[in-house]
Amino acid sequence: MTGTTVGDVMTLGVHSVRKSTPIADITRILAGRGISAVPVVDHDRDVVGVVSEADLLLKQAEGASVVRAAEDVMTAPAVTVEADKPLQEAARLMVGHRVKRLPVVDRYGKLSGIVSRADLVRALVRTDADIRGEVDQDLLVLIRRPSRGQVRAQVTDGIVTLTGTVERRSQSVLLDALIRRVAGVVDVIDRVEYTWDDEANRPAG
Template identity: 45%
Template sequence: MRHRTVADLMAPTAISVQRGTPFKEIARLLDEFDITAVPVVDEAEHPVGVVSEADLLHKRVAGRGSPTAAEIMTSPAITAAPEWSVVRAARVMGRHSVKRLPVVDAAGRLIGVLSRRDLVQLFLRRDQSIREEIVEDVLVRTLQLSPSALSVEVTDGVVTLSGTVGRRMVIPVVVRLCHSVDGVVDVINRLGYERDDMPVGSPTATER
């Protein structure tokens, strides 16, 4: 299974400003490009901070004249690498309470921006695309199960699994791998089994 990376979802042409960019120019860029924040970069295109709409509003309310990006920005910039999984990027956003991550190359130069809006696109995948990935990648290619023995239904990102597998221990693996498919919101497990090979006392919480 190939999971989407930051490089797959980021906006590759990032709008950025310099430390000396004035308040009004930053506000104009946010409005013109319909974005909520913009990275601040140094002369080598390394992100040094981020200016958000909230930063602009805070400074405007404070009434401190017309400050520059260096005076407004939140620093240091929380960045992501293009090879990161989208799950890792989402966790970093949540941990730092940010809505956008500047994406940098191996040299630390800005190459794009990933936003929460970009991550939401994963959950807009068509149900048929999700079903095809589960059947072809999870069941057939990864687990080498017969797709004719199992039924996979996907409605609004919710996957319902039914049918019978040979061994009970396979069931939590199937459920876990389905959860890992991009765009899956939840997995309803209705799978049965022919042989109970689950060790006594093993947790079966994933078999739900």
């Protein structure tokens, strides 16, 4: 599947701080780089928290007397997303946790970059031709041999209509699920037929 992942749209070379970084340094970083949050990492670059403008303002509003370093204001544990996840996963996390950006980590949990709402919006604004091109590439990968079927895709206003035939029902189910992961796809109308229902006798659960 060649669907767009978080790693494809994230910002690299993201600035990070340590738990001991002074608040004054953090405010200079936020103001100087025009960003609203910065990840907090340990010596192994594991993400341990996030300091945002909102965190700083909240502590100020509360009149906190001891606010010296990142560890005094950071939100922890940090909500992160892995670089190989689809954009929909990042969007779900942002909405669910009401955050504007997410630190991006590799499979070992190390900081790789950062992804913002704006990054997701830019990636999702795609033409039907762009979507069709990516869907066609996926179909070539998923159905390599004529014996496995012939499937065609039509895209209108982000809605993908799949027609044709495949050998097994499970292939049709897989196609539908994977095409939905393509960035910019609004919905999938599945009109693919199959010659063998290989899921008919599959045990439930």
